Amino acid sequence: MDSEVFSKIQEVLAAALGLSRDEIYPEASLTRDLGAESIDFIDIIFRLEKTFNIKIPAGELFPGNILNDERLVKDGVVTAEGLRELRQKVPYLKVDAFAKDPQVSKLPEYFTVQMVVDYIQDRVGKNLKV
């Protein structure tokens, strides 16, 4: 893990969520452990864009609409096809852990600090700017 990238992400998340930096650790779930709500996710995206001088395309970091199709979610549970879709569209998400109990309502719990770090490191490494 790039310590400089992690440090900047700690700063972003701490500011967005009203926490101290030492409360931001890689395994922390943004929702379950850090208390992030919907507006916080948008706030975080915008702060990351500014901090790293990148543009984060809609759906690339925190996917919202990818489980729209009824083939992907059945009775509130993500189907096998839905899990394949997640693996393909959200490579930074730990889908294997989610797959043990793939209730769609619990998906945001798997959006972790590490997921953000992995995404940003990849973007910064590619030096992409959309």
Place this chain on the structure above:
Amino acid sequence: MMRLAGLGVDLLSLARAGAFLKRHGRAKAQRLLTCAETRRWRRARFSPLAFSKFFAAKEAFFKALGRPLMGLEGFGSIEVTLLGRGRFRARRLGPAGDGAAQGRGCFMCTPEFTAAQVMVWQKKETAENTGSLREGVRP
């Protein structure tokens, strides 16, 4: 024929909405809105209250559909129309992934918070045939 698909509720602090707008500005905030909503927001002089209504209404609509998280793309895929007397209408745009879901709702506003509640309907053949309602409530 339409079937009641779910109920959704969302609550947003006006102070939070104002701080969000102050920090990120109108241009960024408009990424969450459709063109029609932006025009409506402009008529409201880009007020935090109006923005909070759009935000809370979209969140409530999304919760009613039982989706986990909207994200930027989700916000842009729902269009909210502010009606008179604290009411609103909401619908999904683009491909009807949710069976052309539509919603009707209302706002409850205090000086500190904006709350939105919505009932959402879907085309009967694509809605879950459980006979039960999905209720999404922000804890």
